[in-house]
Amino acid sequence: MNLQIENLSKTYSNGVQALKNVNLTIPMGMFGLLGPNGAGKSSLMRTLATLQQADTGSVFLGDLDVLNEKEKVRKILGYLPQEFGVYPKVSSYNMLNHIASLKGISSKGERKDLVESLLTKTNLWDVRNKSLGSYSGGMKQRFGIAQALIGDPRLIIVDEPTAGLDPAERVRFHNLLSEIGENTIVILSTHIVEDISNLCNNMAIICLGEVVVKGNPAELTQDVKGRIWKKAIDKTELITYQSDLKVISTHLKAGQTVIHVLSDNQPDPSFEASTANLEDVYFAEITARMETVSA
Incomplete structure (x- = not known):
């Protein structure tokens, strides 16, 4: 299954053309989207995450029309935006349980098994009962990935996930993303070149809303x-x-x-x-x- 993006364009009300005829085929695995600040990366991510409408173009995840079947897309989408808030006084366990409920997992036992599995996978089990407001930046990012994995998503989008992390947290986060990318389409949007080089077999560079080059990092080098x-x-x-x-x-x-x-x-x-x-x-x-x- 591929994510097929064709002739995608987006212009904001202030006249800024954020996306200009973007064409990409994104296969299973880790896909890197590299570009400077203001290049259009976040605009593309928000469009794929059904948070904003494109002006023209099409996006298909297999047979699913991403731009016109938003509710279906959201059921199989995991999204970690560049900036996301947390309820500071709520524990990660309770928050994940709540999000799982919102995503339609009605069985209490099923939610319990899922939440415990995600907390273990993201190395948060030992701090599961601590408030999210007490978490470090890296712990919050791992919590962000945990919530993005609820519902066994077929597409995961992470926007600038390692910005602000210390070296040890960054390595742990890389390992987690690599594991997730073995069976899912994971789009990693960043301006950190090393992240793409270490994690992704396929990538694209975007600048001023346009894809300027795409391919395998080693071959491009x-x-x-x-x-x-x-x-x-x-x-x-x-x-x-x-x-x-x-x-x-x-x-x-x-x-x-x-x-x-x-x-x-x-x-x-x-x-x-x-x-x-x-x-x-x-x-x-x-x-x-x-x-x-x-x-």
Whole structure:
């Protein structure tokens, strides 16, 4: 079963065109949606989660019409938005039990088994009776995934799930997402390149509401192999290099500015070859898209 998105567009009342003819085929497993802030990622996620209507286009999950059969979609959808609130004085156990009831699981015994299973899976069992307001950021994110898994969803959408997590929590969250993605379509929307590289076999980069590239992360990285060059410069020289070369990214390292340049040939002997990674692909594609807009 695939999620098929065709010619999806959305313009808000203020005139901002958030989505422009988005076309994507998303298979079973982890799918990464990468892009800068304001790229249209959240607009796409909200549309897929039936929280807003698209202007044009179609979305099908198998035979299910996502845009026109919203109630059916919501029964098989798990959604973890970028920001979500919790009832601070309610325990995770009671909250999950309540959400399960709202999702139509009427059997008390069935709800009990489900809630206990989810709390164990998300490593929250030991704190199941603590109030949600006392949870750390990572614990709240794991609770968010637990509630998203209620009802055995066929599609799970997570929007910027690791923002603000410490390294240990991020690793645990990655492991949990990977496990979930073995039997479900999981869309991971983020601006953190490393998350996509570590978790996803398929991905797309979106910029200014348009899909600029899609495919397997390793294969996309192969496309820029041997074409990335780096050099440490003084920050006052940056403008000169940007005018003469295709500088795709800059990094501050040990007090110096390190630039990455995309070029088929070594720009000059002072540059050294850099091992290409997904971050280089991301910046190359975003830079090219922004140059096209400004031209």
